[in-house]
Amino acid sequence: MKPLHLTATKSTPEVWFEPESNILRFLGQSYPENAFKFYEPIFGWVDECLKQLEDQALTIEMQLPYINTSSTKCIMMMLEKFDEAHSEGKRVALNWYYDPENENELECAEEFKEDLSLPFRIIPKAAE
Structure with a gap:
């Protein structure tokens, strides 16, 4: 890849x-x-990456303190690609890191997780 x-x-x-x-x-x-202009090339890269993903595992790590509505739509479209790959037997997992002091960040991660079946861990960031 x-x-x-x-x-x-x-x-x-x-x-x-x-x-x-x-x-x-x-x-x-x-x-x-x-947002679509920003994420569109990433969608293409993800499609290619998932085609090439065979025996190896792919881990996605997200730490997004603020996401606007149009970015949320794009991120969900991308996560659905990973979710579909997972349902096809590819080893794909997601770790979503959030600031424990930012309730919106946690809620956002939980909302994404609701709609997906791939392994999805929501992990509080350690205090810096």
């Missing part, structure tokens, strides 16, 4: 994948003016 790295901006998360680790990370805020 090919690497992916998008640098975070004020309104978009860092997106990082290195084939050696098989961990896809999303870190930061997500409220771009055009």
